[in-house]
Amino acid sequence: MRRFWPRRAQSREAAMTEDAPLSPELLPAGPDGIELRFARRPEPAAMAAVQVLAAEIAAAPPEGLRELVPGLVSVLLRLDPAAVAAVGPGLLARARAIAATRPALPAPTRRWTIPAAFGGAEGPDLAAVAARLGQSEAAAAAEICAAELRVLTIGFAPGQPYIGLLPEAWNLPRLPELTPSAPAGALVVAVRQLVLFGATSATGWRQVAQVAFRPFRPERAEPMPLRAGDAIRFAAAPADQIAALAGDPQGLGGARLEVLA
Structure with a gap:
């Protein structure tokens, strides 16, 4: 049985809402x-x-x-x-x-830890995001790193993860206009979710960090290593470390995988 990325990523045009009764x-x-x-x-x-x-x-x-x-x-x-x-x-x-x-998310069987450089040139929108949250940039970055995050789905582009959920205060709207080009490895945020770009892309989400991990590399033995349900942790790292990790020929960028069960 094969698994591919979804034909659409259902989060792109709908804001995160409070739970309502489920009607399958x-x-x-x-x-x-x-x-x-x-x-x-x-x-x-x-x-x-x-x-x-x-x-x-x-x-x-x-x-x-x-x-x-x-x-x-x-x-x-x-x-x-x-x-x-x-x-x-x-x-x-x-x-x-x-x-x-109304179940909780199943316990994860795997956890990824992914180094990320927050703010500055690597996260040009972090200051604006932090201001909306009433926090410092350091506090906003620390909240992302402390959050219990999961890969919610893979979609929109090969291997591209939608990651969440951040605390309710992070139910931030998308930008009013598209940013024409966010780089591969950009970590962007909106509607309590994070998206990690595997390739350069336009986006209406806010870039808060940069990683060296690439969620899709067709030449890898496992081109798309992330799976829906994987736990995700981001670990703050300096920009020069992320730049050095970008030279990893496998595109894993210092990410570590733990098997939990």
């Missing part, structure tokens, strides 16, 4: 696909429900499953076309049972 929906996704959606906005309870359902499906795949793609608030399955009708009702029933319990 079963949606068609072509002749060989089913999408199970827990909510229409990126609510924390929906994100947790997605990861619980995806873990259960991965542990006991239904007959005919070809691809499993967890998003922020939905799970996409690609199946043998003949299996779609048979899988749908059971999947919806399981999603409703999960939604009724």
